[in-house]
Amino acid sequence: MRTVGLIVEYNPLHNGHVYHFEQAKRLTGAEAAVAVMSGHFLQRGEPAVVGKWARAEMALRMGADLVLELPVAYACQPAEWFAYGAVATLERTGVVDALCFGSESGDLAWLSALADGLSAESAAFRTALAARLKQGLPYPAAYGEAAGDTLPEADARRLAEPNNTLGLHYLLALRRLGSRIEPATVTRHKAGYHDREAADARIASATALRRMLGEDGLEALRPYVPHSTYEVLTQELAAGRGPVDWDRFVPALLHQLVTRPAAELESLAEVREGLEHRILQALPRLQPAAGTIRFEELLAALKTKRYTRTKLQRTLLRILLNHRKDQLARPILAEGPSYLRVLGFTSRGQALLKRMKRTATRPVIAQAGRFADPLFELDVRATAVYALGYANPHPDELFRDYYQPPVRAD
Structure with missing residues (x-):
C-alpha cells in the first residue's frame, strides 16, 4: 500500500488543505496518507484554534488515514527543527513512501538543487544566519539572505518565501536522515500563508479564517471549509473548547x-x-x-x-x-522524536499501524498509560496548559493525554 506523508497544522482545516491533500495523493500515486500534525501549540508560537484531537478528526474525515502528533519540542520551532522533527516522525514509521509539501515555487528540481548545495552547512553559513536572526529578520528571510551569500539574487529572493523555506528544510531533513522517502511538492493554491483576507469565494488562508471566526463568528467560515470541519468546530465551540487564542x-x-x-x-x-x-x-x-x-x-x-x-x-x-x-538543546533535538504518538486513524490507518509493529523504529503510543519520556512529558504539560484556555476547563481535560484514545473515523 503506497503511502504519502503530509506535515500539517490544520488550524483549521480548509478547502485549500483539501486541494493539497488530493494533489498529494494524485502526484505520488498513494493509496493511503499519514499526517504528522502539530499538537496544541503551533510553529509560529500560537495556540491552535481548537485542540489536537479535534483537528485530527478534521484530518481523518477529509481522508487522511493516520494522524501522528509532532511533539511540542519540535512543533514550535523555526523551520530547521520543525521540519527535522516532522520528517523524522514520518521516516520512523517505516511505512511512508513519499512526502508531499506545499510551496510557493512548486518547483521540486529547484529546491532539490538548493538542498544539495546547502546540505553541508558551513560554519560561515551558520554565522551569517545567526547574524541576520540577531538583526531581527524572520527565519525564512534570514535563511534566504544567508544562503544568498552563495546563491543568485533571484534564488535567494524565492527562498525567503515561508513555504519554500520549509520545503527546503524538508529536503535537508530527508538527506540528514538518509531517508528513502521520495519528495514531491504542490504549488500553494490561491491563498498566501499570511493572507488575512479571503482569496476567492472558496479559498482562504487559515490566518484569514481565524480572523473571520473571531470577528464574524463560525457561520462566516462555511464557504471556505469542508462540512466536516464545520461540524467539528461547532462541536468544540459548543463544548467551550474554542476558539482558543x-x-x-x-x-x-x-x-x-x-x-x-x-x-x-x-x-x-x-x-x-x-x-x-x-x-x-x-x-x-x-x-x-x-x-x-x-x-x-x-x-x-x-x-x-x-x-x-x-x-x-x-x-x-x-x-x-x-x-x-x-x-531543547541542539544535541537532544538532533536525536529526533523518540516516540510516535497516534492521535487518530481509519480502518486503512489501522492496517498501517499493524505494519508499523514490524517497521517502526520508535515506540508507537496509541494510549499513553504509563509511558515515560522527557519529550512526551512536555506534550502532557502542553495539554494541561492548553486546557486552561477553555471557557470552563474540567480537571479531566488537564490530563487528557493519559486517557484519551485515538480518534477513529471511516
Whole structure:
C-alpha cells in the first residue's frame, strides 16, 4: 500500500488543505496518507484554534488515514527543527513512501538543487544566519539572505518565501536522515500563508479564517471549509473548547513573568540576548486599553526590529510552558522524536499501524498509560496548559493525554 506523508497544522482545516491533500495523493500515486500534525501549540508560537484531537478528526474525515502528533519540542520551532522533527516522525514509521509539501515555487528540481548545495552547512553559513536572526529578520528571510551569500539574487529572493523555506528544510531533513522517502511538492493554491483576507469565494488562508471566526463568528467560515470541519468546530465551540487564542493565556503568562527573576527567565528556551530584561522592564509600562492586558498589547510593548512577532510569540510560549534551554538543546533535538504518538486513524490507518509493529523504529503510543519520556512529558504539560484556555476547563481535560484514545473515523 503506497503511502504519502503530509506535515500539517490544520488550524483549521480548509478547502485549500483539501486541494493539497488530493494533489498529494494524485502526484505520488498513494493509496493511503499519514499526517504528522502539530499538537496544541503551533510553529509560529500560537495556540491552535481548537485542540489536537479535534483537528485530527478534521484530518481523518477529509481522508487522511493516520494522524501522528509532532511533539511540542519540535512543533514550535523555526523551520530547521520543525521540519527535522516532522520528517523524522514520518521516516520512523517505516511505512511512508513519499512526502508531499506545499510551496510557493512548486518547483521540486529547484529546491532539490538548493538542498544539495546547502546540505553541508558551513560554519560561515551558520554565522551569517545567526547574524541576520540577531538583526531581527524572520527565519525564512534570514535563511534566504544567508544562503544568498552563495546563491543568485533571484534564488535567494524565492527562498525567503515561508513555504519554500520549509520545503527546503524538508529536503535537508530527508538527506540528514538518509531517508528513502521520495519528495514531491504542490504549488500553494490561491491563498498566501499570511493572507488575512479571503482569496476567492472558496479559498482562504487559515490566518484569514481565524480572523473571520473571531470577528464574524463560525457561520462566516462555511464557504471556505469542508462540512466536516464545520461540524467539528461547532462541536468544540459548543463544548467551550474554542476558539482558543493567546488572550486566554495572558493571566497564566503574566504569573510566570512576575514571579520569575531575570536569571530564571534567561534559563528558558528562546530567551536570549537580554530579552528577559526587556520583558521585565516592559511590564510596568503597560497601559491596557480595556482594563485587562491583551496579548497584542504585550507584543506591541516588546516588538522591535530585532525581536519580530514570531520570535516573541515563540519566546513567550516557551515561558508559558516552562521549557528550559537544556530540555531543547541542539544535541537532544538532533536525536529526533523518540516516540510516535497516534492521535487518530481509519480502518486503512489501522492496517498501517499493524505494519508499523514490524517497521517502526520508535515506540508507537496509541494510549499513553504509563509511558515515560522527557519529550512526551512536555506534550502532557502542553495539554494541561492548553486546557486552561477553555471557557470552563474540567480537571479531566488537564490530563487528557493519559486517557484519551485515538480518534477513529471511516
